[in-house]
Amino acid sequence: MNAPVFIAGLGVVSAIGHNAQDCLGALSMEKAGMGELELLRSLQQGKLPVAEIKLSNQQLASMTGLSPGTPRTALLSALAAGEAIKDAGMENVQNSRTGFISANTVGGMDKTEEFFESFMKDPASGKLHDVVHHECGAITEIVADHFGIHHFISTVSTACSSSANAVFTGARMIRHGLLDIAVVGGADALTRFTLNGFNTLMILDKKYCKPFDEHRNGLNLGEGAGYLVLVSEKIMKQLNKSAYCTLAGYSNANDAYHQTASSPEGTGSYLAMKQALASAGLKPGDIDYINLHGTGTSNNDIAEGTAIKLLFDPVYPKMSSTKSFTGHTLGASGGIEAVFSALAIRDGIIYPNLRFETPMKEFSFTPVVRFLKDRRVRHVLSNSFGFGGNCSSLIFSAC
Amino acid sequence: MQTMNELMDQLKRQIIERLNLKDHTPKDIGDDAPLFVEGLGLDSIDALELIVLLQQEYNIKLSRAEDGPKVFHSVRTMAEYITEHSPEKTTA
Amino acid sequence: MKVYIRSAGNISPQHSLDKELFLGHRIAQGGSRMTALEPDYTHFVDAKMIRRMSRIVKMGVAAAMECLRAGGIQMPEAIITGTAYGCLEDTGIFLRRMIDNKEELLSPTAFIQSTHNTVGAQIALLLKCHGYNNTIVHRGFSFENALMDARLLLQEGADNILTGAVDEITADSHAILSRFGIYKKEMHGPGIPEDQKKGTVAGEGASFFLLTHQAQGALAEIRHLETIYKPKHFGDVENRIQQLLLESSLTIDDVDLVITGHNGDPAHDEIDIYLSDTIFRNKTTFPFKQLSGEYPTASGFALWLTSGLIGGQKAPEWFPAIPLPLKHILICNHDLNAHHALYLISAC
Numbered sequence: 001m002n003a004p005v006f007i008a009g010l011g012v013v014s015a016i017g018h019n020a021q022d023c024l025g026a027l028s029m030e031k032a033g034m035g036e037l038e039l040l041r042s043l044q045q046g047k048l049p050v051a052e053i054k055l056s057n058q059q060l061a062s063m064t065g066l067s068p069g070t071p072r073t074a075l076l077s078a079l080a081a082g083e084a085i086k087d088a089g090m091e092n093v094q095n096s097r098t099g100f101i102s103a104n105t106v107g108g109m110d111k112t113e114e115f116f117e118s119f120m121k122d123p124a125s126g127k128l129h130d131v132v133h134h135e136c137g138a139i140t141e142i143v144a145d146h147f148g149i150h151h152f153i154s155t156v157s158t159a160c161s162s163s164a165n166a167v168f169t170g171a172r173m174i175r176h177g178l179l180d181i182a183v184v185g186g187a188d189a190l191t192r193f194t195l196n197g198f199n200t201l202m203i204l205d206k207k208y209c210k211p212f213d214e215h216r217n218g219l220n221l222g223e224g225a226g227y228l229v230l231v232s233e234k235i236m237k238q239l240n241k242s243a244y245c246t247l248a249g250y251s252n253a254n255d256a257y258h259q260t261a262s263s264p265e266g267t268g269s270y271l272a273m274k275q276a277l278a279s280a281g282l283k284p285g286d287i288d289y290i291n292l293h294g295t296g297t298s299n300n301d302i303a304e305g306t307a308i309k310l311l312f313d314p315v316y317p318k319m320s321s322t323k324s325f326t327g328h329t330l331g332a333s334g335g336i337e338a339v340f341s342a343l344a345i346r347d348g349i350i351y352p353n354l355r356f357e358t359p360m361k362e363f364s365f366t367p368v369v370r371f372l373k374d375r376r377v378r379h380v381l382s383n384s385f386g387f388g389g390n391c392s393s394l395i396f397s398a399c
Numbered sequence: 400m401q402t403m404n405e406l407m408d409q410l411k412r413q414i415i416e417r418l419n420l421k422d423h424t425p426k427d428i429g430d431d432a433p434l435f436v437e438g439l440g441l442d443s444i445d446a447l448e449l450i451v452l453l454q455q456e457y458n459i460k461l462s463r464a465e466d467g468p469k470v471f472h473s474v475r476t477m478a479e480y481i482t483e484h485s486p487e488k489t490t491a
Numbered sequence: 492m493k494v495y496i497r498s499a500g501n502i503s504p505q506h507s508l509d510k511e512l513f514l515g516h517r518i519a520q521g522g523s524r525m526t527a528l529e530p531d532y533t534h535f536v537d538a539k540m541i542r543r544m545s546r547i548v549k550m551g552v553a554a555a556m557e558c559l560r561a562g563g564i565q566m567p568e569a570i571i572t573g574t575a576y577g578c579l580e581d582t583g584i585f586l587r588r589m590i591d592n593k594e595e596l597l598s599p600t601a602f603i604q605s606t607h608n609t610v611g612a613q614i615a616l617l618l619k620c621h622g623y624n625n626t627i628v629h630r631g632f633s634f635e636n637a638l639m640d641a642r643l644l645l646q647e648g649a650d651n652i653l654t655g656a657v658d659e660i661t662a663d664s665h666a667i668l669s670r671f672g673i674y675k676k677e678m679h680g681p682g683i684p685e686d687q688k689k690g691t692v693a694g695e696g697a698s699f700f701l702l703t704h705q706a707q708g709a710l711a712e713i714r715h716l717e718t719i720y721k722p723k724h725f726g727d728v729e730n731r732i733q734q735l736l737l738e739s740s741l742t743i744d745d746v747d748l749v750i751t752g753h754n755g756d757p758a759h760d761e762i763d764i765y766l767s768d769t770i771f772r773n774k775t776t777f778p779f780k781q782l783s784g785e786y787p788t789a790s791g792f793a794l795w796l797t798s799g800l801i802g803g804q805k806a807p808e809w810f811p812a813i814p815l816p817l818k819h820i821l822i823c824n825h826d827l828n829a830h831h832a833l834y835l836i837s838a839c
Contacts, residue, residue, distance in 0.1 A: 001646075001647065042594060043593055043594040043595070044594060105606070105607065112586070113586065113589075113590075116586050116587070116590055117590055119663075119667070120587060120590060120591075123666050124670075128667075128670055128671060131667055132671075135575060135576060135628070135630055136577070136607065136628040136629075137575060137628055137629040137630035137632070137633070138630065140629065141630070150720050150721065153629065153632070153720060154627060154629045154632065154636040155627065155628045155629040155630075156625065156626065156627060156628070157577070157606075157607035157608060157626050157627075157628040158607075158608045158611075158624070158625060158626050159606050159607075159608055165625055169625075169640065172643050172647075173643070176643055176646065192589060192594065193582075193585065193586060193589065193602075196585075196589050196594050196597055196602075197585065197597075197599070197602035197603075197605075199597070200447060200451075200597045200598060200599035200602055201447060201599050201602075201603075202447060202450070252623045252624065252625060253621055253622070253623070253624075254570075254612070254615040254620060254621050254622065254623075254624040255621070256615045256616050256618070256619045256620055256621050257616070258442065258443070258616070259444070259543075259603055259604070259609070259612060259613070259616065260443070260444065260603055261442075261443055267621065268621065271621055386608070387603065387606050387608070387612070388606060388608040388609060388611065388612025388613075388615070388624075389612055389615060389616065389624070390608055390612065390624055417598075418542065419542040419543065420542060421538075421542065422538055440539060444543070444599055444600060444603060447598065447599045448598050448599065448600060451596060451597070451598040451599075454596055455596055
């Protein structure tokens with residue numbers, strides 16, 4: 001049950017780059033992806049900064065081979081999952097016991113929004129084609145069908161921790177001998193539904209977000225997708241390449257405090273991190289870098305920070321929130337940050353937490369503010385916490 | 400022009416409806432009783448709902464969520480805030 | 492490792508919360524929609540907690556609480572929820588207001604409660620359960636994949652995994668799915684599956700199960716669970732059934748009853764008819780969707796029905812004649828012929 005699970009390939013698309021190489025470039029140049037909302041038709045244009053991917057659905061369609069009428073989340077998912085499969089050097093995923101376990105939070109909502117405008121005026125109008133992919137599971141199936149994966153497919157939706165849960169579901173299935181290969185991660189496109197929804201919570205920063213800063217003022221929403229190709233040791237040996245790292249530990253816990261707010265003690269975050277360390281057989285002192293959930297909201301950062309303090313004090317690993325680059329990509333964030341964690345281990349790099357100025361008065365630690373290279377990065381902890389108290393942590397370790 | 404008592408009574412009815420407090424009548428909510436935690440037991444989501452209530456019913460924008468606790472302490476503090484900030488100095 | 496059902500809780504268009512009523516009366520609802528019979532929720536949840544809950548959340552929470560009560564377990568070690576559509580009512584409320592109000596003056600409650608993990612999260616919140624909590628949203632496999640996740644947790648050493656299936660019909664979803672031609676215009680004849688005019692009948696409901704590795708006092712054993720995604724031929728499903736029985740050292744003759752997913756739409760029932768003519772020839776079958784209606788997580792209802800039959804060793808008065816004692820029941824469900832699920836449920 002503790003057989004190693006290797007990361008053989010990865011793919012990512014976000015506002016800072018359309019593939020892993022471009023994202024790494026932006027991370028090393030300390031270049032954030034936030035800006036004006038341009039592609040999503042919304043009355044919030046000009047009011048709220050977002051980390052939008054500047055590729056139209058038409059462009060994404062021609063890059064992936066899917067139809068331009070496909071929901072944007074599926075287009076982003078196919079782009080990043082395709083990169084991951086190619087990167088792993090796998091031509092025949094459909095012939096193996098391959099699983100596709102993907103996460104998202106609002107399925108084909110971008111199209112449903114279009115549909116509802118007509119449907120609300122007249123229940124007999126609105127293009128049915130626009131709601132056929134409304135379900136979260138439909139997004140996964142578009143992409144699974146596109147790559148010919150049918151042995152096992154599943155969709156996870158636990159708000160902002162969704163794709164972290166998808167990632168480790170794949171690892172567990174490999175360890176249980178149910179799969180040889182698991183393409184895991186998640187995707188979410190910006191939609192008016194989520195943008196306005198988060199706006200009602202009054203947690204969107206009107207400027208670029210400042211995670212873990214005393215004067216943080218909320219989060220910026222983003223969009224994107226991130227996927228890993230997980231394989232068993234047997235498959236890894238057959239591939240003509242070396243693994244990025246292993247997925248050494250994981251855990252899922254619930255804060256059970258409030259539907260949206262995190263508990264002041266960060267109970268769920270603490271349990272997720274502590275149990276992930278135990279499952280990897282590591283001690284807090286072994287962690288070299290924490291990729292924080294770090295949304296930039298008052299509530300998340302204090303809860304997450306409190307849990308980190310409880311677990312790590314007095315010796316803290318390096319840490320940062322890459323949401324200061326990509327924005328909060330919701331159901332994609334755990335997948336994107338898993339990709340960044342794997343790259344940190346392969347390249348010996350640590351990402352900066354952009355725009356950090358003032359330490360939070362509650363804590364003695366501060367995030368990393370500059371891009372660091374030539375570091376020894378053996379073990380990375382990646383946090384993903386969400387609405388409904390869903391907290392998940394993943395640990396990646398050098399091979 | 401509405402009296403303070405009339406405004407508070409109206410607010411109580413609006414709060415009950417907006418927050419779906421089905422088991423409550425306006426009589427159950429004291430003018431000065433705390434709305435949050437120990438009083439009605441409201442939480443942060445309710446605070447956001449009350450912000451929208453102020454906007455929709457009284458055309459008053461509370462742009463800083465941090466002001467919430469002071470304004471929404473009780474029905475009376477809400478009524479006072481409305482009276483002070485009402486654009487027409489009357490209520491809807 | 493064996494997986495047992497310690498207890499179950501269900502809300503459906505039938506009297507599923509009241510065993511005696513359920514065994515005595517089958518409810519036939521006319522029209523193209525079977526609505527769940529909802530209890531007085533204050534019996535299950537503190538009134539203060541109910542005020543923000545939409546129908547699907549209330550149904551899910553009540554089914555979960557009933558399941559825990561019946562199992563005599565206060566705190567499960569994990570909560571796993573399967574839902575295909577998620578919280579449609581609150582999604583619709585927020586979406587409509589967003590369009591009506593032109594993205595202004597929106598309130599948060601419907602948005603917050605629209606998240607797919609709301610049911611599982613509310614159960615955790617009510618129980619103060621800090622354990623593993625997951626929500627699977629994969630169409631006709633939502634419940635099966637949740638069960639698979641629970642099985643993995645049991646193998647990893649956990650016990651008492653609360654696992655469920657929830658979906659609701661709303662006015663909008665019914666109107667939209669009707670336009671796809673999924674539902675009947677009106678019911679002809681006594682109900683599904685006898686009425687073979689185009690379309691099926693919409694259903695909804697919530698089912699929760701406590702899964703354990705302890706056979707003692709359990710209702711039934713989930714001997715085998717298998718899913719098939721978009722089978723190319725009907726024969727593929729038949730072969731998988733044969734394979735599944737073989738792996739359990741059984742033959743079709745050992746199966747006492749087959750619970751089928753016939754939904755009354757000739758376009759979708761072809762597979763069921765094929766199986767009735769082949770592997771299930773001479774078998775007693777019961778099409779369960781006449782009780783629950785059709786929805787992507789309806790197999791939750793089928794599992795509730797089956798575990799009740801095996802656990803109670805008593806058939807409802809209105810049920811076809813079946814041999815007692817019941818040892819093995821096969822559930823053969825599919826959602827629009829894309830997502831097939833096969834369950835072998837056995838007496839403990």
